[in-house]
Amino acid sequence: xxxxISIAHAASEAAQAEKExxxxxGTLGINxxxxxxxxxxxxxxxxxxxxxxxxxxxxxxxxxxxKIDKALKDAGDIERQKxxxxxxxxxxxxxxxxxxxxxxxxxxKEALSQKDKVVADTKAEQEKLAKQxxxxxxxxxxxxxxxxxxxxxxxxxxxxEKVLKQKLDxxxxxxxxxxxxxxxx
Amino acid sequence: MLVALPPLAAETMFTLGSLPITNSYIxxxxxxxxxxxxxxxxSRGIKKYYTKSVAPKGFLNFVESIVEVILDYCDQVTxxxxxSLQFMPIAGxxxxxxLVSNWMGLIPGTGxxxxxxxxxxxxxxxxxxRPGNTDLNMTVAMAVLAVSSxxxxxxxAIGFFKYAxxxxxLGDLWQAVKSLSPVKMLIAFIEFFVGLIEIFSEIAKMxxxxxxxxxNIFAGEVLLTVLASLIAFFVPLPFMALEILVGLIxxxxxxxxxxxxxxxxxxxxxxxxxxxxxxxxxx
Numbered sequence: 001x002x003x004x005i006s007i008a009h010a011a012s013e014a015a016q017a018e019k020e021x022x023x024x025x026g027t028l029g030i031n032x033x034x035x036x037x038x039x040x041x042x043x044x045x046x047x048x049x050x051x052x053x054x055x056x057x058x059x060x061x062x063x064x065x066x067k068i069d070k071a072l073k074d075a076g077d078i079e080r081q082k083x084x085x086x087x088x089x090x091x092x093x094x095x096x097x098x099x100x101x102x103x104x105x106x107x108x109k110e111a112l113s114q115k116d117k118v119v120a121d122t123k124a125e126q127e128k129l130a131k132q133x134x135x136x137x138x139x140x141x142x143x144x145x146x147x148x149x150x151x152x153x154x155x156x157x158x159x160x161e162k163v164l165k166q167k168l169d170x171x172x173x174x175x176x177x178x179x180x181x182x183x184x185x
Numbered sequence: 186m187l188v189a190l191p192p193l194a195a196e197t198m199f200t201l202g203s204l205p206i207t208n209s210y211i212x213x214x215x216x217x218x219x220x221x222x223x224x225x226x227x228s229r230g231i232k233k234y235y236t237k238s239v240a241p242k243g244f245l246n247f248v249e250s251i252v253e254v255i256l257d258y259c260d261q262v263t264x265x266x267x268x269s270l271q272f273m274p275i276a277g278x279x280x281x282x283x284l285v286s287n288w289m290g291l292i293p294g295t296g297x298x299x300x301x302x303x304x305x306x307x308x309x310x311x312x313x314x315r316p317g318n319t320d321l322n323m324t325v326a327m328a329v330l331a332v333s334s335x336x337x338x339x340x341x342a343i344g345f346f347k348y349a350x351x352x353x354x355l356g357d358l359w360q361a362v363k364s365l366s367p368v369k370m371l372i373a374f375i376e377f378f379v380g381l382i383e384i385f386s387e388i389a390k391m392x393x394x395x396x397x398x399x400x401n402i403f404a405g406e407v408l409l410t411v412l413a414s415l416i417a418f419f420v421p422l423p424f425m426a427l428e429i430l431v432g433l434i435x436x437x438x439x440x441x442x443x444x445x446x447x448x449x450x451x452x453x454x455x456x457x458x459x460x461x462x463x464x465x466x467x468x
Contacts, residue, residue, distance in 0.1 A: 030321055031322060034204070035325060035326055037210060041213045046282075
C-alpha cells in the first residue's frame with residue numbers, strides 16, 4: 001500500500017518537475033550550471049590525484065619494479081659467474097695436480113738416472129785407480145827385480161873377481177863365470 | 186504517513202550566486218575535499234620517504250598498495266606498462282572518486298538529516314546529503330570527461346588525421362577509389378557508413394556510462410529508503426551490504442570501461458587498407 005502511494009507521489013512530482021523545466025533532461029535534473037560545477041569538482045579530484053598520487057607513486061612503483069628486475073638479473077649473473085668460476089677452478093686444480101705429479105715422477109726418474117750414473121762413474125774410477133795401482137806395482141816390481149839382478153850380477157862379479165884374483169886366472173874360469181851369470185839371467 | 190522517496194533529481198538546498206547548490210553537490214564537494222586532504226598527506230609522505238629513498242610506511246604504504254592494484258588492472262587491459270601509467274590517472278581517479286562517493290552515500294545521515302522545506306506546497310524533509318552519483322550531472326560530467334579524454338589521447342597517440350579516419354573514413358574511401366577495384370570500393374563505401382555510426386556509438390558510450398552509474402546508485406538509495414521506512418531495524422542490513430558491493434562494482438565497471446575506451450582509442454585501426462599495404466610492402 002505504502003509503495004503504491006510513494007510511487008504515485010514520485011510520479012506526480014516527476015511530472016511536476018517536467019512541467020517546470022520542460023523535457024526529460026530537466027526531469028532527470030540536468031542543469032548545465034550544475035554540470036559544469038560537478039565537472040570542475042571531478043576535474044579537481046583527477047588533477048590532484050594525477051599530480052600528487054598516481055604520478056609520483058606510479059613512477060616510483062615502476063622504478064622499484066625495474067630495480068628489482070635488475071637486481072634479480074644481477075643475482076642470476078653472479079650465480080652463473082660463480083658456477084663458471086667454480087668449474088674453472090676445479091679444472092685448474094686438476095691440471096695443477098697432474099702437472100705436479102708429472103714433475104715429481106720426472107724428478108724421481110732424473111734422480112734415479114743420476115744415481116746410476118754416479119755409481120757407474122765411481123766404479124769406473126775405482127777400476128781405473130786399481131788398474132793404475134796394479135800397473136805401478138808391477139812396473140815397480142820389475143824395476144826392483146832388474147835392479148836386484150844387476151846388483152846380484154855386480155856382487156857375483158865382484159865376488160868372483162875377488163875369488164878369481166885369489167886363485168883362478170884362467171880362461172876356463174872366466175868361461176865358468178860367464179855360464180853362471182847367464183844361468184842367473 | 187508518506188514515504189518520502191528521493192526524487193530523480195538532486196534537490197537544491199540554496200543558491201550561490203546563480204549556481205544552485207544541491208544536496209548531491211554538497212556530497213561531491215566533501216568527497217573532493219577528502220581527496221585533497223588525502224593527496225596532501227600522500228605528498229607529505231612522498232617528500233618524507235621517496236627523496237631519502239627509505240621504505241615507505243603508514244598511509245603512503247596503503248596508498249601504494251591501492252595504486253599497485255589499479256596499475257595491475259590497467260596492465261591487464263593495456264598489456265603495456267607505459268600505456269598503463271598514462272591511463273592510470275584517469276581510470277584510477279574515476280574508480281576512487283566513484284567508490285568514495287558511493288560509499289559516502291551509505292554513511293548514516295545521508296538521506297536522513299535534512300531541512301524542512303516547502304516543496305510543491307507540502308512540507309518535506311529535504312536531505313542535506315545525497316550520494317554524489319545519484320545526480321545525473323555528476324555521472325554525465327565524468328562520462329563526458331572520460332570519453333573526451335579517450336579522444337584526446339587517441340589523437341595524441343596516432344595523430345589527428347589517422348584518428349579522424351576512424352570515424353570519417355574519407356582516407357580509406359580514397360584509397361579504395363584509387364585501387365579501382367569495385368569490391369574494395371564497395372567495402373570502403375560500407376565502412377564509411379560504419380564510421381558514421383561509430384560517431385553515434387561515442388555518444389552512446391557517454392549515455393550508457395552515466396545512466397548505468399546513476400541508475401544503479403539511485404535505485405540503491407530508493408531501495409534503502411523504502412526498506413528503512415517499512416522496517417527500520419536489521420532488515421535493511423543485508424541490503425546495505427549489497428549496496429557496498431554495488432558501489433564497488435559500479436566503480437570498477439565505470440573505470441574498466443573507460444580504460445577499454447582509452448585503450449581502443451590509442452590503438453591504430455586494425456585491418457583495413459593500411460595493413461594490406463604494409464603486408465604487400467613486406468612481401
